[in-house]
Amino acid sequence: MVTIKDIAKAAGVSPSTVSRVVSNHPRISKETSDKVKRIMEEMGYHPNVMAKSLVSKTTRTLAILLPRPAEEMFQDFFFGELLRGILTQSTRAGYDMLLTAATSEQDEIDTVARLVLGRRVDGVILLSSRVNDPLIDYLNERDFPSVLIGRADSSHENMLCVDNDNVQAAFDATRHLISQGHERIGFVSGPPNLTLSHDRMQGYLKALEEAGLKARSEWIVEGEFLQESGYRAMSFIMSLPERPTALVVIDDVVAFGVLRGLTELGYKVPKDLSIVSFNNITLSELASPPISSVDIGTYQLGYTASQLLLRIIQEEPVHQRRIVIPHKLVVRDSSISIAPKRS
């Protein structure tokens, strides 16, 4: 392994001079600089990252903290897109990304403690936000540079967030169904401890209320971000004596489960049941029928989060503690009523 000393010796200068050449120190003569650079090239010198960060106290590395259980996330295709957004931005800025997954709740805190207190990374990006998230508490207490993709609950007002307006998004989705003539609309939600589930539920309820429609608790089903979850929700809802004519579904993968179950049972979408969901992954366009979905700007969510985090780390001024990425409802066949239904 060739070190700064080896270069110094070969160039007949001191280690500090070599160090200065590497970091483009202003008052270093062009000659020495050129000579040292040539020798570095010849000897294949590369600075030792660990030694550098030991003294500089920065790592030029960010951590991505995967939600637990990570399985769901990976299965959800929009994760790849999110990752791509994060990676593009941070690579461009010269930062590396560390991917970490925790297994248990305790392990989650331990992992982040190791990264934060062990000065392993300069900042973290949190994916998915739960109500009363202990991780957010931990990071907040220590003032560690971090940004959340999602919304922090009210006890964490000063947490940096990149999020969608999920209340509005769900409102829009529900309004759309109402505009198609539906009056009996159900909601298939995700895990109740996620702020995401909570927000979308609010938007759904708000739209119903504004339209003077009543929400019925048996038309609201909670589950996971998994296909099976959609399948189960569908089974339950279709077994009700009084069924909704349309469904707002928390996630495309879940909607796919609903769609699949309906098809198996011989129901037609949108004729028997209309569907609108969220995230607009490739899958939703490819389903048959194609699923109407709210595009949440996944790539931009990741890209912006990474950008915001770097701004904090580099102590640049941050104007807003919460950045809202715009959403857009993409209407497809799954929610277009040919003949609007009446209750």
Add this chain to the structure above:
Amino acid sequence: MVTIKDIAKAAGVSPSTVSRVVSNHPRISKETSDKVKRIMEEMGYHPNVMAKSLVSKTTRTLAILLPRPAEEMFQDFFFGELLRGILTQSTRAGYDMLLTAATSEQDEIDTVARLVLGRRVDGVILLSSRVNDPLIDYLNERDFPSVLIGRADSSHENMLCVDNDNVQAAFDATRHLISQGHERIGFVSGPPNLTLSHDRMQGYLKALEEAGLKARSEWIVEGEFLQESGYRAMSFIMSLPERPTALVVIDDVVAFGVLRGLTELGYKVPKDLSIVSFNNITLSELASPPISSVDIGTYQLGYTASQLLLRIIQEEPVHQRRIVIPHKLVVRDSSISIAPKRS
């Protein structure tokens, strides 16, 4: 930031004793150990990762080198599953994962040089293998611990690989179509510089040859791992005066593009064209009709690669330089002939 010295001072021992306690050195008295541990707990001590790796010359970090362009990979849903396999195993072993993407070819070498020569990571996992890959040369020359997910070409015999038997997999897929009565079978391939494309092409050709069927060059189309690529391939093939009755497609996403195009044009699958593809992502089961696909054990591919790499790093004996993960053809509606066709 609380360091080993602070603990030493507070406990009235020397820094080395604290270091020994941290690393569970055998000959340290239970009393001091307990006392030091208690104080560490109280003061919230966590070892500085950088300082530790500077002296130990290990980082307990592995790099995942994303293929370029990474976009394709991310869009391909099986990437998430692969990542999950890698992450599960390495997290279990106490290693962190660094995710890196390069932009240009030169940048690719620079990136890996920085990681390798800068002692940033202990090993790398390469995703996707190209013919004559300069990265593999680079890593090989320096004897740097690395594992390739895929097959290295013949000039890199000693590269560690975790792979499928892609020749056999494509052979199986093609045989299946032949057994369904097809005699005119086309192949939609991926980028020609990937060993993967090459291997699957070989298997396809071999199956045709064994069955005494002739391969026709206009029935073989190369593209990317993208849906649009499948769409284009479909357009081309369906515009031929003499068309195949079945298609082997390099990847599920591409097959999806083919399927989608066919549906748009009013063709029926499998009646007008049968399809078999590879990877068996969730999508293939969900398509209509569901797509027959070769399951390549994606999770296991990632898990095993990570395991093998750690074995190398820890200098444990490695019995085989190439581990083959078994594949399995999952037959679905897209390739089941009700009425076998004759040319």
Add this chain to the structure above:
DNA sequence: GTGAAAGCGCTAACAC
């Protein structure tokens, strides 16, 4: 402009 020296936080001989 460049060199000498100290130190980042930790580990690992070598003493005793």
Add this chain to the structure above:
DNA sequence: GTGTTAGCGCTTTCAC
């Protein structure tokens, strides 16, 4: 069992 010392590869005052 535990302390002392040197040093991992680098940066950064402080001299000159």
